[in-house]
Amino acid sequence: MSQKPPKFPSTRSLVVVREATEEDLRLMASDVIRYLPEGLFPRLGKRFVRRWMKTFLTEQYGVALVAVTKDAPRQQVGFLVGSTNQIHHVADVLHQHKWGLLFSGLAALSIRPRVLLHFLRTRARPYLRRLLGRTNGPVAGANPRPATAVITSLVVLPTLRGGGIGRLLVEEFLNRAVADRASLAELVTAAGAAGAGAFYKKLGWTCVGERHSKDGAPIHTYQRSLP
Template sequence: MSSMTPRDSDTGSLSVIRGATEQDLNRMASDMIQYLPDGLFPHLGKRFVRRWMKTFLTEQHGVALVAVTNEGQYAGFLIGSTNQIRHVSDVLANQKWVLLFSGLAALAIRPRVLLHFLYTRARPYARRLLGRTTTNPISSSSGSDVSPAVITSLVVLPTMRREGFGRLLVDEFLKRAAAAQAPLAELATTAGEDGAGKFYEQLRWRRVKQRFSKDGTLTHTYHRYLH
């Protein structure tokens, strides 16, 4: 499924937003590692990131979108879920062991990342893998038991920015989230100039919370109500 939206009213050129495929995953994984290096997953390498991203293609509530120009030039991607709690539950039920062994293999050859993981994340990850918690940290800020739709990652190539690709990716995600009856959409971005807060505020997202990530980075959480 794809959507086409006018990008430049003067030239009549079009931007195409389509569902990502497995053939897109290598490029998406590379771009995430390069442009969104914060957090644990980018430090586990391209092979792990690709396998993790694939869950957004295979699981029912996952969303993976790619933006391309009318000439077929890749511009960026978005991954997220229309129901974060159910998506995480599905991933744990169907992909837990594949991701676990892939993650352990990545950590085994990255001793500094392994030490950082043991210090910052080992206990909550172990609880989740053992099924002792089903709550996703980002969804806890919504103030209700209803799971939000969550934008996990959004990347637009630097050479393609200010062309409207980011807005189109977000709009398509919100359409899918609304169709899935999500009450609101949620995301987290790094605070300050390194984050994308101004971009989301221009799209009428509302900042509702700030917190420090497990790595000590100040992040802002944003909401966009859908119904």
């Protein structure tokens, strides 16, 4: 018996952006590893990435959005994770999930010796400082920094890019950032054709700096002021 080909969403179908759920995390983690492989977290595997991404579902300032289409409502065509106040989100994650993420990360590193060696060379010291609470968080009485919303990951299926899905996800994220009184939005993307700088420029973001990641790759920081 021949099987029907899987129904794939059309760019002409109505796109709906909704809150991500725990059931969405498996596919979201797979897509991060597949389409955003740069950095440490994707190299730690799906189990760790799912655990990390779950913090955007559970914490107050976390945002996890999924885009689906009307003709395939259970199939993700894109997603976005970020925070509407990065400083407070990181503080909440360290307070609530520090040890769980630490043990999950160590377990992932223990079976990936090359990733472990790379981690020791490039990230071990700052990660230990953060885990031990030796970094500066929000301090009462200090001059407050502007509340900054940060897009951490944005993925749209390659075959559906250019159809407005990414724009919808970003607009919904910015609406939530404004509602949480963020005055600035920020993100980092790879420099050149490997990154999404051209996409964000079309949406009104401005490149404000260039530097190299911990892995030595050139990256650009983009910002957008919020009302």
